[in-house]
Amino acid sequence: MRVRLASVNAASGRDLRTGRIDTDALVRAVARLDADVVAVQEVDHLLPRSGGVDQTALLAAGLGAHGWFAATVHGTPGAPQGVRDAHRTVPDEPSYGIALLVRGGHDTALGFRELRMPAGRGRLPVLDPASGPRLVPDEQRAVVAAVVDTPAGPLSVLGTHLSFTPWHAGRQLRSVRDFARTLPRPLVLLGDLNLPPGIVRRVLPWRPLVTGPTFxxxxxxxxxxxxxxxxxxxxxxxxxxxxxxxxxxxxxxVVDLHTCNLPAPGRRERARVGT
Structure with a gap:
């Protein structure tokens, strides 16, 4: 009766120490978490820099999961061909974004839903291993939600990656709060919010399940x-x-929810969220 949830900023599989992208190592690392639901940020989709692979599909296969990818940039982030506002996910178009993985078996995704949020105006200085320092514009942001069938009943899980501009991330978090009102409870939000706990609590006074530095x-x-x-x-x-x-x-x-103290659900309402 354990449900394990995780949030992973994949950084496209790039190793901070070497600057090289290794998708296979990323897949192995995520699989070792043995999680039922994983929210993944900074995922590549058919991009040349990561070997043209579908990282969401590989991560899902490694976990034995369903994978849902939401593009936030078409093309390579920060490159001239990168499009800031990706209003849709095109299956065969190189892109970048977030993913939600829901493992099969006792936990099954009953439905997925997306929310798109516009890009901020900020630019973030980053160190490109190939070209050196450069300014990267903010991109559109997204939230992916799934209603998951667990032994204790439906659980709504949201995954997101918010803007690196704090004031804009705060506005986006309010949008996430409004979006979540349509989802059944209990609900868990996972992701890189780019905000410290104090600001998060003021905007979204939900129960923190994990505390401690991550970056x-x-x-x-x-x-x-x-x-x-x-x-x-x-x-x-x-x-x-x-x-x-x-x-x-x-x-x-990584969060483990132990539901053994709850009564077994009777006839469940199989909540479904439209795609």
Missing amino acids: PAPSPKVQLDHALADGLDERVRVEARIEQVGGSDHRAV
Whole structure:
């Protein structure tokens, strides 16, 4: 009766120490989490820099899961051909974004839903291993939600990656809050919110399931990666940890929900969220 949730900033599979992208190592690292649901940020889809592979499909296969990818940039982020506003996911178009993985077996995705949020105006200085420092514009952001069938009944899970501009990330978090009103409870939000816990609490006073610094990974100083719950039964026992996954610049958050203290659900309403 354990449901394991995780949030992983994949950084496209790039190893912070070497600057090289290794999708196979990323797949192995995520599979080792043994999670039922994983929200993944910074995922490549058919991009040349990561060998033209569908990272969501490979991550899902490694976990034995269903994978749902939402593009936020068409083309390589920061490159001239990259499009800031990706209003749709094109299956055969190189792109970049977020993914939600829901493992088969006792946990099955009953439906997926997306929310798109416009890009901010900020630019982030980054170090490109090939070309050196450059300014990368913000991109459209997205939220992917799934209603998951668990032994204790339906659980709504949301995955997101918010803007690196704090004021814009705060506005987006309010949009996530409004979007989540349409989803059944209990609900858990996972993701790289690019906001510290104090600001998150003021905007979204949900229950934090994990606390501790997650960024930068080698010696984390601030928590940017979160797991927040709304409507979770107080009898559910929560165990959480923060750990390094692959060579990412973020540490992952992993949460175990132990539902053995709850009565077995009777005739369930199989909630479904439209695609």
